[in-house]
Amino acid sequence: MTPMVMEDLFSTRRAGVLLHPTCLGSKWGVLGSSARHFLDFLADSGISVWQTLPIGPTHGDLSPYQSLSAHAGNTYFIDLAELIPAGLINADELSGRGYKKAREQILSIASQRFFDLQDNEVDFSHAGYLQFCQANEHWLEDFSLFCAIREAHAGSRWFEWPQALRDRNPQSLQDFIGVHSETLRRIRFEQYLFHYQWHQIRQYARERNILLFGDIPIFVALDSADVWANRNLFKLDKEGKPTVVAGVPPDYFCSEGQHWGNPLYDWDVMSENGFQWWLERLNSQRQLFDLIRIDHFRGLQAYWEIPADQPEPRNGYWVPGPADSFLEACFNRFPGLPLVAENLGVIGDDVEQLRQRFDMPGMTVMQFGFDGNADNPHLLRNHLPHNLVYTGTHDNDTTLGWYQSLDEHTRHNVNENLNGYGDDMPWPVIRAVFDSASVLAVVPMQDLLALGTDARFNTPGTIINNWVWRLDQNMCSPELASRIRGLLEHYNRLT
Template sequence: MNQAKVFNKRRSGILLHITSLPSGNLGADAFKFIDFLCASGGTVWQMLPLGPTHEDGSPYQCLSAHAGNNRFICRETLKSQSWAEPTKLNDAKMSRLMATAYRQFLKNASEEDKQQFISFCSEQQYWLDDYVLFREIRHLNQARAWFDWPQELRERHPDALNKVRQERDEALMIRRFEQYVFFTQWQQLREYANKKGVKLFGDMPIFVAHDSADVWAEPLLFTLDEQGASTRVAGVPPDYFSETGQRWGNPLYEWQHHIQQDFDWWKRRLKTQLALFDLIRIDHFRGFEACWEIPATCETAVDGEWKPAPGEQLFDELLDYFGELPLVAEDLGIITEEVTKLREKYGMPGMKILQFAFGGDASNPYLPHQQCEDSVTYTGTHDNNTTLGWYQQLDEHTKAHIQAYFGETTESMPWLLIRSALRSVSELAILPLQDILSLDGKHRMNVPGTMMGNWLWQFNWDMFSPEISQRLKSLNSLYGRC
């Protein structure tokens, strides 16, 4: 059985996306947060996907499964480089700033620095060339989706692509340089975290956005017609929460093509993520056993059907290629016995959400007494309300169940659930920062199924007090997670 090294001892961590830092980038706030995590006894920092987003800002619908979001680049760190001319790096628009920085780099950088950039471009060529071409053509077409581009560009005619390469050579190099800067700053952060004993925990959506470099570059791997339009899309069927289900709209995988290529696309995708993170959560894991396939002509998810996926073949191939798979399976919702067997075969811990535990009976799988070591316990995830906001909206029956379950206690929400997560048998406990700061529902990260007002929350350091770190460290120590 494959078992991720991060689970060789009890740990705790905090869920916080980069955008929620006061600066929203990889600069001083990110390093300061690692220091806070360490001072609190935590050793895992979990975040959301890092890719460049569409206009809605969702990290789960990125323009690339490989690239980093340029908004995470720290300008102050950029200005501190030996080749930089800081007074000339003040443009508010990131694209113009990076163009200026690239020209300074060519003019002033040492041969060693230039060679590192050349090496980066060579090592990342397996995704970087398609990505920068995709972004530049998208820019030249007023940010229209690739399937709305002129035919010769949409279908990647060699002459049309070569014309762009020749005419936009510097612009393409600037986009490569932008990714070089992102990955360089990221590695500095990861090295700092690892030296402090902190593991970085990433997030990989099972599906990719239709309008992405990945789908444009290799359309045969996805359920598309000859014009690039989706024929079948992803989602989940109707359930207790929605009479019409959820129609996500992502194209599905043409699995037979992936099998014929020995899952090379997946190897490349995971290779990039493992270069960024020590541990990775796979969103919607059940889709590797079977996924809900919806005809693209349907406006809801009602008329979909379950279609099997080659999960065992895929993970056998990945395990053979990488040697180990430090993956956590997002196994929430209605999970069949087959999905559980698939997860357990490859030693992937599942997720236990305490906000889902109460209001029913003793058989609820999320209740603390139902949990197992090979799992990750959360108070809530980015899709949930904050624990305080959740509790404030509960009906009296569910509140009574919570009181009866935990018995007489003077501890109030959210710390009652924080303590429960930390003392659980799960080898990893993850707490959203909003819960540690005792914030209400106005501070939640996103509301599933909505398009507006998500992914915007940021904390400020004034929300912290010395008592928070001390209280958390005391609980981590008490329950063997330091």
């Protein structure tokens, strides 16, 4: 599917919804009937953008911002029920199993059956599989090997593996491949399945005039195929452990700052071949999404570097990023690249000037607009057309929960600005977002359902009860779709 360019995406006023696919919560996977039903609801509502969080495979904490790969898809998204009509499994194999164990077993059965059967016996072609493997060889081989070694060592982190595998000794890797060839083939096939189903859903969305909006974390997880296979691109010691890590100083989201723990890039080394690793990463996302957000954009101008042996965020310091040279390489390689800058948090003029030099849309968030400062860029009257506006993001409380937690003075300020009394919250904020001058207005699904703090998806700086909220699609009623469509028509956001 041909990627769109920024001019096409921002040529008309649109409305979007923010919902990570895991929230769809189908037992057997989301890239099937669950995603199609949700897209039908969006189409009925007049919403033309579906924004997700990063869709890579996660660690045990479920954070989509700490993925095992910058390229691979999360195989828990694969809808196993869709494999029945495809001829890869039968209904009996899908029923009556424990969920996690069943997925592993069923995908293994599907993989074996795919390679055993002829093309006329299944809906997936062997030629398509080979084409996928060839087109993605630059990341798929390292990822498959990484996952297979990880499985063979009980899920341990790569820097804890035997030294020969940790350090990618060529003979040791060849010996491992010889013994585990079937596992490697299964992992490649799982990625083929993910990408096949994802593109089916993307086509379904495009037929309904809905664009997919993805998210790239600026940093990658230490325990990832990317770091294991490209150690020279990161600031690591001889054992593969970071010498410095990523984080942020104190800000709105966390008064103590945040220690993310991601390894930091050696940008000087990356620049030597024109940031090729990053260009490949962007190209992977271009194949999946129509619009892409770079999370923590300010890290391209300067990033917060925390010494690994002094892990408190307050011990960090700002280090210049690659800035113009990096973005020039990106836009030279991909003219019209549809990039959005996440420019929230501690943002100086230098960061905004970098964003504006490359004509990248930024973000405003309604929840940040009520501090009484007339110059606050998040205040409704200060919104700019070539930007995105949100009621809140995945890192905020739901708008209802936020409103209920405000002190009396700030709540009064909200009511004054929105010409209301909060009785119908969060709808006054939603109406304000749709009324904004910004070309794309995005509302988290929890806000469209008027849910409180119990539906919050993530609380920065914490590690429990995050990423687990699930949507009850029975709440996506025709009445709600009609209400949303009426507002979008009123505010000229129907495409």
